[in-house]
Amino acid sequence: MTADTALPLHIRGLTKTFGDAAALVELDVSVPQGQVLALLGASGCGKTTLLRCIAGLMAPDAGEILIQGQVVADRNRCLPPERRKLGMVFQDYALWPHMTIGENLAFPLHMQGLGRSERSRRIQWALELVGLGGMAGRSPDTLSGGQQQRVALARAVVGQPRLLLMDEPLSNLDKSLREQLALEIRTLIDELGLTAVFVTHDQQEAYALADRVAVMQKVALPNWLRRKAFITPRLRRTSPAFWMPAPCWRGSYYTKPYCWAGKRSRFAPSTLTKAQSRFCFPGAA
Numbered sequence: 001m002t003a004d005t006a007l008p009l010h011i012r013g014l015t016k017t018f019g020d021a022a023a024l025v026e027l028d029v030s031v032p033q034g035q036v037l038a039l040l041g042a043s044g045c046g047k048t049t050l051l052r053c054i055a056g057l058m059a060p061d062a063g064e065i066l067i068q069g070q071v072v073a074d075r076n077r078c079l080p081p082e083r084r085k086l087g088m089v090f091q092d093y094a095l096w097p098h099m100t101i102g103e104n105l106a107f108p109l110h111m112q113g114l115g116r117s118e119r120s121r122r123i124q125w126a127l128e129l130v131g132l133g134g135m136a137g138r139s140p141d142t143l144s145g146g147q148q149q150r151v152a153l154a155r156a157v158v159g160q161p162r163l164l165l166m167d168e169p170l171s172n173l174d175k176s177l178r179e180q181l182a183l184e185i186r187t188l189i190d191e192l193g194l195t196a197v198f199v200t201h202d203q204q205e206a207y208a209l210a211d212r213v214a215v216m217q218k219v220a221l222p223n224w225l226r227r228k229a230f231i232t233p234r235l236r237r238t239s240p241a242f243w244m245p246a247p248c249w250r251g252s253y254y255t256k257p258y259c260w261a262g263k264r265s266r267f268a269p270s271t272l273t274k275a276q277s278r279f280c281f282p283g284a285a
């Protein structure tokens with residue numbers, strides 16, 4: 001087993017098509033232990049398709065997906081989600097309304113075959129972790145949107161997953177609550193030492209939560225930019241557990257002046273042509 005294949009997530013040559021439309025073409029991605037990768041791009045660029053392939057909700061047409069060295073998908077196999085030991089946070093929370101909060105959290109533990117006492121201990125631990133201790137007996141429809149998202153996050157981590165996946169986890173919340181939960185999610189990921197991949201179309205959310213950002217558009221990560229599409233933000237600490245991007249964002253995302261915290265900066269990579277720089281995002285001409 002090589003160092004690359006032992007990573008929490010390693011993808012080689014992943015391809016997925018829908019009829020004549022290509023969503024992913026020969027995609028290569030690796031995520032080191034303890035890092036958060038954001039898949040950033042507009043609707044239809046393939047970011048959710050990639051997340052669903054990692055989760056086992058969709059089978060790729062070609063390529064390999066390895067999770068901690070285990071091949072979970074290739075041309076000959078596609079392990080179902082329950083056998084991948086992943087945590088998933090959905091955009092719409094996906095909480096079962098006929099179950100209590102505790103029962104929602106108990107479901108993945110039951111699928112793992114854990115006993116009742118261990119399930120109860122894990123549920124209490126996860127709810128206290130997200131600030132909802134003592135609410136195991138309540139129904140999801142009695143909670144606010146922010147509380148429901150915390151329940152979804154608790155359910156994702158209660159099974160101690162090998163990899164955490166999040167599909168636009170903050171898009172249904174208002175701005176102030178998004179900022180608060182972004183801080184809480186990143187703090188939780190750091191405390192538990194998790195490796196995570198999340199999908200977003202929000203630039204600030206991506207740079208606030210992620211260690212690396214993969215910018216995607218149309219057919220994801222074409223050959224000429226497959227290595228350059230990963231951006232490592234220059235970071236500055238704004239609190240003991242929270243990082244925000246520094247004024248100059250490295251990579252190909254912006255090619256014209258951008259204002260951050262009253263400071264003006266410009267980054268125009270000489271390696272990209274003007275036409276290629278439009279890959280960066282609408283408006284970054």
